[in-house]
Amino acid sequence: MSPLSKHLRRISTLAVVAFCGLLAGCEGLPAIGVTSSEGRDSSSDLMPGTSNAPKPLSPLSGKLTITGSSTVAPLAAEMATRFEQRHRDVRIDVQTGGSSRGIIDVQSGLAGIGMASRQLSPFEAGLTAHRIAVDGVCLIVHKTNPVMTLTDEQVVAIYRGQVSNWSELGGADLPVVVVNKAAGRATLEVFLNHFGLDNAEIKADIIVGENQQGIKTVAGNPSAIAYVSIGTVSAEVERGTAIRSVPAGNVAPTSENVASGLYPITRPLLFVTNGELNDLQTAFIEFAQSPDVTDLIEAQYFVPPNR
Amino acid sequence: MDPLVQLSESVSGSSGPVCEPGIAPMLETRELSVTYGSRRALSGVSLAVPRHQILAIVGPSGCGKSTFLNSLNRLTDLTPNCRVEGSIRVDNEEILNADCDPMTLRRRVGMVFQKPNPFPLSICRNLAIPLKEHGCAKSDMDSIIEEAISDVGLWDEVKDRLNAPALSLSGGQQQRLCIARALALRPEVMLFDEPCSALDPFSINVVEQLIASLRERVTIVIVTHNLAQARRIADQAAVFWQRDGVGTVIESGPATLVFGAPQDPEAAAYLSGHCC
């Protein structure tokens, strides 16, 4: 055997050992197929701050499944974690997959609560919506774009394809790249509603799915214009991404303005339920609408609803 | 005269008794024909080999010699769409019947190929796996392996490295290993498909003598292109020929007669080297 391959062998052996160590390092790797209370405890030991969590408030117990919008899911998961810390016998599983999945699962009973990042449609009349947070939608352009404000008429003209060059709006001589959202997206709906547009008349150059994709698209293209969630924009601007938000009307797209109701283009983030609620559902929805979770909502760059 | 022999004569048109009257041949085919899909490769082959004799099969390439050999241990089963018709009897037992187990048959009818084909395993395992497969007890294994390797004169060359890869042996050694592998299963018949054509002259000599000496315990069918070799070792001989695109036997009988006084003009020309 050549010395080289010997070395390689040694390195790879080390690597395997390291891998095993890594697995062992995840404390409390539980016995598979055995539901042990030990496993639970060790997993919560992993969370700092468990010790100073408040004592259980009531003897709630049981399991609650929440599915739906991927926008709401990170927030709901954080709320669920905090709720579980307060009620040790409660277990809340948050699953994602889109607003429609949430609504379908609630209708079929697979989920106790659904998450939606859009208003309920007339098809979904039997369901109850619980508003847990609000999200604003704002227009963004590239950081280097000299156009600072756009009137509603200008936005409509851009999205209808009647303005095709930034120079017509006082910007550089660059063709406007119009970024639109995919059909069915909540941000698309509120954008269309606010500007009185019909999706069919929009002349888009690019269609994106998620907020992040819109932001990356604009950050990489000096002549692009898109609309995305305000929370995402604040997070990205903090990180120094090359984008800038554009005020709607005369209202600056800030969380404060969304919270105060001044900012016009918003969508609700909802919990959706079907029929009578049990204790656990009621308790969790009350918890999600209480001031106890305001910090969590803000940490996800959303706005707590006006109460 | 034996009715079987009469039949084979009338078909092959050749002369001379194949077997002593009254003694059943070890291996016998009657009206054997083989087709691949719609193409007939072999037709009307009737041959018989007495116990402990060597049948040498000669003939130009592509006249069905290997096909004939493959049908004798039903290796033809492996080829899709291959049909074998007629009768093949090994020790008076029909092997084309459905109830004949091909695996058992192949233990009884060993085969060695043109190209040495040891498995890419150790020398020892090359013999051990087939033995184990056929139910040899672990306790007998070592002695059988040693005996078989000794029989082919390889023992002194490999006894110190039985765990070495078989592919590290030379070509002649590999071929002898393949013969040992077949011999270890105690076959009654051995088929050799041009066993020497991939070997060097020295190895040819060794292997040829080995085959000739095996006559003591097994009945042998050997396909060879080497007419001199066939003359040296054969007791019986058959000349295969392609007629209308189909392989058949044009001359068969005791080796002395076939090589000494062939009846068929084409066979005569081929055997005297005036052909092709």
Added chain:
Amino acid sequence: MTRLRSAKIDRSVAVVCWVSAAAVCATFGCLLIEIIRAGYAEVSWEYLTSRPLDAGRAGGIGTVLVSTVLVLLVCLAVSIPVGVGAATWLSEFTTPGSRRARFVTGCVNLLASVPSIIFGLFGMVFFSQMLNLGISILSGGLTLACMVLPIVIQTTYSGLRSAAVELRLGAAALGLSRTSTLWYLLFPAATNGVVAGLLLSLGRAMAETAALLFTSGYATRMPESLLDSGRTLSVHIYDLAINVSGAESRAYASAFVLLILLLLVNLSTSMLAERWLRTRQTA
């Protein structure tokens, strides 16, 4: 004359090979540098062993790693026996080109082209709901197994087919049964193909998001059994990159860990396969 030209072609092909390989490696290097630059600073022992906090912006990926490994184990435990079995049937137990063989091959090829999100929705309905496995590591692993099955079958089949004809003939001539021929001769000969398939499947399985989002789910707590929901690394990466504002560096850190994990798994797999082959060839 032609010799010279042939040598010239050989040299230029070598150059082209090197250039294209360099291009592939450079592109990958570029990607890797991006991942490391954006994510390396976040990786620490702490990060590898604790559970995600604040939607993944803080804490680590310990529980996610455990779920990932469990999902992969379920996936391989199912896809390898079934895939190798199906490939063996196609290669050894039926006539290649026969109607049955063509039907199965066609189905498998069609399976390879099913969009992963459809796998996810199918897995959710079939495994989670109809077989009542719930949103769980088991459902996720089974769905992944369906996804990688075509890769395992295809590569194993190629490996078996590449075994020399002489090997089969030799084995048959010695009266070896099909099972013995497979076990002693054909599987070792096919090992390279199987390992290539294994590594490809591992990569594919580790990188899969959409199918797992709907089946093994989103939960970040330590799984207590295979029937628990557990978030895998790629789902975690996807969530951090797409749904959690300001967590991009964390997403890259997770991607970095994923690649390291994959490298380790690949190295150990090929090492084990090599060792296995060597012990088979001798002794």
Added chain:
Amino acid sequence: MSPISLRLSILSRRTVDLIAGRWFCATAVLAASIVLLILVFVVREASSALSDIGVVRFLTDDTWRPTAGAKASYGIIPMLAGSLFVTSGAVIVAGVPGVLSALLIRFYAPPFLATIHRRVIELLAGVPSVVFGFWGLVVLVPIINRLHPPGQSLLAGILILSLMILPTIALTAEAALRGVPASYSSAAAALGMGRWATIWNVSLPVARRGILAGFLLAATRAIGETMAVVMVCGNIVQVPDSLFAPVRTVTANIAMEMGDAQAEHRSALFLTGLALMVLVALFLIAAGGPRRSEVS
């Protein structure tokens, strides 16, 4: 010579063979039935679109606008075209470097470098598609944008996808080349053939079937890929008129809209998935044609 005892072992061997055969057959049936199950599932989900909207509209409507109420249109031809263009482009672009990589590993590189290159390719196979997508969006799209706006385009999709399927092509080709018996190439060498002549005349033709199978696998992988394509392709529903034009593939469409789709829209999305599977099946049948004649 002592006779070997046989009877007992034969029976058990036969049983083992029989059981093994049954097991292998069962796994094959299982493997085949998965796709049939998926087909049943997709057809069930798509049935309301099939009955309410009808296949004809899917084939004749000129654009995809499923949420426009009374003015809704359901044309999938542009998206099917998009899928086809992106996939075939990626296979063409990845094919050459993929096979060349395999050649390098197998014939040209010293073993040490060959191993490293293999490892790199194996790692490439495990990069999550969302990372590919992000990287494409951040690095590749701006470059293309400078050549020809808007950057998110058919070309970007082809390039990113080719990077993703290259490992499949390279690793399967390498495995196929490795399966070529060494005796073949030594025979060629014995004929005085150079390295390239051996590769071209012996190794590649012998390994052809395996390499082509790898291409097929890669193509099916490409056509099913979602996340990365959504990120870099621009997703405009149109039959692209140039490499720089944005396109939307069937899978990108499903991924973008499924999460928020309701009722009819959701069913219509499943129908597009079904259409894609039918297209691939037709392609496979067409590709299977010549293979059959080769056998007989």
